[in-house]
Amino acid sequence: MPHILALDQGTTSSRAIVFNEAGSIVAMAQQEFPQHFPKSGWVEHDANDIWNSQETVAREALKKANLTATDIAAIGITNQRETTLLWDRKTGEPIGNAIVWQDRRTSSYCDDLERSGGDILIRRKTGLLIDPYFSGTKVNWMLEHYDGARKRAEAGELAFGTVDTWLVWKLTGGAVHATDPTNACRTLLYNIHEEQWDDELLQLLDVPHEVLPEVKPSSGVFGECAADSIAPGVPIAGIGGDQQAALFGQTCYTPGMAKNTYGTGCFLLMNLGEEPRPSKHNLLTTIGWKLGEAPTHYALEGSVFIGGAAVQWLRDGLGIIKSAPEVEPLAASVPDSGGAYMVSAFAGLGAPHWDPEARGMIIGIERGTTAAHLARAALDGVAFRVADLLTAMNEDAGVPLKELRVDGGASANNLLMQIQADLLQVPVVRPECVETTALGAAYLAGLATGVWRNTEELAAHWKIDRTFEPQISADEAAERHRQWSRAIERAKKWQEL
Ligand SMILES: Nc1ncnc2c1ncn2[C@@H]1O[C@H](COP(=O)(O)OP(=O)(O)O)[C@@H](O)[C@H]1O
Ligand SMILES: O=P(O)(O)OC[C@H](O)CO
16 A cells, blocks of 8 residues: 655644555654744744754654555655755755744845835736745845855855755755745745746846756656665655645645645635736735646635744743643633733734734733733634635635635644634634645645546545534624724834834
């Protein structure tokens, strides 16, 4: 029976999951790795931590599954997107820490780009907008600030990559420097209509062509793992940025279907089919997947930078819970947040506000406010941000969404899912397998290697665990939303002050 090894390299942890032919989990291993916050607004990862943790969990998962490389038909990779790495092509050594997607250091460069009119070009060609979130301004920063980097880059000595590219490089022993369109389209350098790196954008962001990886279909063979790697000779046959991979793993194959992933951040994606429609409400148009030579599928995306990370902050920053799951009983011990609102704009605000200068805020605290109210306000805050996205998405789509599929670590929280259904006023549906990000990567790899024939076969694997129906009236949801909108307005542009 063929198995697929999915490598899921997330923002806070690396995971490896072995799936069988039925799309069920056979074994799984996970390891957190250090986060670095060297300055206000800066977030970095050590590229070697990323690789070492990923390699360790891959070995562990294979061991738990009692399998060796010969039992693995293919490897699928899915990854935190936009996080930017530059390494030496000869030694394979990173030239500095990876700059993480949440990092805001390029805010003022983004302002310059905006002032010079770059926004229109970027929107038209990439489906994105100017924000420090995306890789392009981060590569530019590295080239400007790391000693001799620009010269070396122009001489072809350095390789740029998102995390998928780095993992492929390491797995293949430096033989393959490649990415897929779902990752390339998050760099500000890739034209989503022409489906290639774009000279005009490269010039705008001052990034030399020499550093770029080759872009290959999301489902297709990228290369084989090196002889001394964790899986000698096994093909790497699928790559998807984690949010698009989750859309694929949730089997949202029909235009109009949508999912929201509750991980470190929250990411709402809707399938757009083969048409890269622009958003009128500051959402992103992004590449959903490219299966071999078949036409590319696009998606509309809304991003909330802090999702489950708000719960991490309650744990690590405030110390009011010891583990993430503890937030649920604590928040459920009060009927509501007692008038407190938490805007967890710790890393600025993403869609549809796009305000890198917004910062976190708790408002409405009274003498009776307790840790339980704050826990409740944190969960409410996550659900409100997702509801903001869905409002924008419904307006873009012209047809309101009928149900929302959910996944990711924090989707295990039943209270959060109920709050979400109440605020959205549509059913929230959680599948049996919430590891849909890894599953999506496994599906991409398995389709390319004949484990599965087509997406119809994959859609038959998807099964409901629980549906959360709205339990409050539309009027009450609107009233809660009105208060929330007042709160979020106060958190905007704070850093500037
Ligand atoms: N029961 C829970 N309730 C709320 N948040 C949770 C719960 N379990 C995990 N989380 C949050 O979910 C996030 C981890 O989800 P995961 O999908 O592993 O994220 P990522 O892939 O971004 O690393 C963490 O931020 C954690 O705080
Ligand atoms: O690591 P996650 O799951 O929060 O995902 C991060 C996103 O890919 C950032 O765009």
